[in-house]
Amino acid sequence: MARPDHRLWAVWLLGLLLVPLGLTLARVEPNALPGTTTDAPEWDAGRLLDDAYYRSIDDWIRDESNARGAGLWTRHLIDYRLFGDASSPLVAIGDNGWAFSRSWIDVPCADIDAIAAPSGSPFITWTVPIAKSHWLDHLLEPHDRGDACTESARKDLRERMTDDPRGLDVNQAFDDDAAGRFYRRDPHWNGAGRIAVAELIVERFAPGLWDPGAIVATEESLLQGMDRFLGVNDRSTVADVDVDRGITVEHVSDPVDGLGILIWQHSRAHADDVVPGTTYMFGDSQMASVVPEIEQYFEELIFVGWLRAALGPLPYDQLPAPDRVFVEALDQSAAQSFQQPVLAEVIARLPAADDEG
Numbered sequence: 561m562a563r564p565d566h567r568l569w570a571v572w573l574l575g576l577l578l579v580p581l582g583l584t585l586a587r588v589e590p591n592a593l594p595g596t597t598t599d600a601p602e603w604d605a606g607r608l609l610d611d612a613y614y615r616s617i618d619d620w621i622r623d624e625s626n627a628r629g630a631g632l633w634t635r636h637l638i639d640y641r642l643f644g645d646a647s648s649p650l651v652a653i654g655d656n657g658w659a660f661s662r663s664w665i666d667v668p669c670a671d672i673d674a675i676a677a678p679s680g681s682p683f684i685t686w687t688v689p690i691a692k693s694h695w696l697d698h699l700l701e702p703h704d705r706g707d708a709c710t711e712s713a714r715k716d717l718r719e720r721m722t723d724d725p726r727g728l729d730v731n732q733a734f735d736d737d738a739a740g741r742f743y744r745r746d747p748h749w750n751g752a753g754r755i756a757v758a759e760l761i762v763e764r765f766a767p768g769l770w771d772p773g774a775i776v777a778t779e780e781s782l783l784q785g786m787d788r789f790l791g792v793n794d795r796s797t798v799a800d801v802d803v804d805r806g807i808t809v810e811h812v813s814d815p816v817d818g819l820g821i822l823i824w825q826h827s828r829a830h831a832d833d834v835v836p837g838t839t840y841m842f843g844d845s846q847m848a849s850v851v852p853e854i855e856q857y858f859e860e861l862i863f864v865g866w867l868r869a870a871l872g873p874l875p876y877d878q879l880p881a882p883d884r885v886f887v888e889a890l891d892q893s894a895a896q897s898f899q900q901p902v903l904a905e906v907i908a909r910l911p912a913a914d915d916e917g
Contacts, residue, residue, distance in 0.1 A: 640790040648789040654698035659745040659786040665695060669708035672717045678726075678887060678898055683910045685764060686887040686898070687721060687728045689846055690714055691747060694738050728764050730888075733757045745792075746784035748849055751800035758803065758853035761886070765835045769857060771805060778802045803853040807831040822848040823865035826879070827855045834859045837883030840906050842869060842897070847888040869902040881909045 607613035639647040646653050652660045669692055678684045696705055707713060721727035733756035734741050741753030749757060755775060762770045780800040784792075812826040822845075838860040841847065851863050862879065866889075885906055889897030897903075 634791070638791070640792070646790060651786055651789045653700055654695070655700055656698070656739075657744045658695075658698040659790060660695050660699065661747070661786060664692065664747050665699065665703065667692070668706055669713065671708050672713060672720060675717075675720075675898065678885070678903065678907055681885075681907060681910050682726065682913055683882075683884045684726050684887065684907065685728050685884070686724075686726060686889075687730045688717060688889055689730055690717060691742070691846065691890065694734065694742070695747070698739075728760065728886075730757050730760055733760055743784050745786040745790070748785075748846055750798075751778075751780065751802065754850050754853055755801055755803065757847075758850050761850070761854055762835070762857045765839070765884070766857065769833060769835070774803050774805045774856075775801055776804050803856060805831070805856045807856055809855050817867055821845050821865070821867070822851060822863065823868040825851060825855075825861075825863045827858075827861050827863075829856050829858055829861075831856075838862065838880045839884050839886065840864065840882045841886045841888070842866065842900075842903055842906075843886075843888035844890050844897075846890065864902070864906075866897060866900070869900050872902070873905060874902060876905075876909070882906055883911065885910060 604613065639645045644653065646659065650662055652662050652665060654660060669690070675688070678686060692709070696703055696709060718729050718731055721729040733753065737752070741749055741756060743750050759770050778800050779797050781797055808830040810828045810830065812828065813824065814822070814827075815824045817823050834856075835858045839858050839862070841851070841861065841863045842865075843863065844866055848863065848865055851861070855861050860880065862882075864874065885903075887898065887903065
């Protein structure tokens, strides 16, 4: 029987030790997943005999290793695909393929008594989508809805929007098919949901202008919000719908933030059958997703995301005065959104109430 070559074993073991170092030096970065990481331990000569000190060094090296991302991804994939569970503490699993971020579901719903919608001008329209309460309907684990998320509270909020002549209840876009108009692992409206909301907005400002014939089938390359926490890290192509009126839309400006979320856009539609004048729209990422569908219907549309609004005043010397303002806030931040100073500044530039009509 041949004796084992100890040199081969030594080379093999040395290779195992050098692989993580080689990956780091080569800057190979497998699709790393967000998770709990450890701060680099500070040098402390007084802890050289402390086992916990060496464990903290080991934890930091393991967390910073390029293999960490692949390991987390594999664990998430196995837990989700085989056991229908989420190993990430950031995810809550719902029924029928739904998955939610705990940061979304743990934020309280709006206290309707605290919502003081903009008042004083007939040129203001406001809405509060109550998406969070829809997500809770699919959540598998017990969750305290709180007084503001009950069916009664949701009904009261919608009645306020309906009773206020300046209110627009966009939630009616989901009354007949809520599950079919949201992404399953993302908090945003899908193509069908965006189209349904877009129709309500256009019809509000110009009844009869909405053109169902402009809705066309398309495809969308999508990485949903919770995919990276569930081991689903490849963009998937999904059937979608879009609005295409065949008219020219000029984008004067179109900046986005680091995550690719629209935070500011100034556009002009060159056509005769559009909502005339300048419309300012304040909204969250939900309404930002609707902007591409409605910009074709507005002569001049200035969308201001709440991320942009928090940065300070708009460049009024470069912008036209508003003819109307549309304000959208998600249910968990409605009261704060309506109190934004930037919104008050734009409202102050609206025409006088005597100019209505």
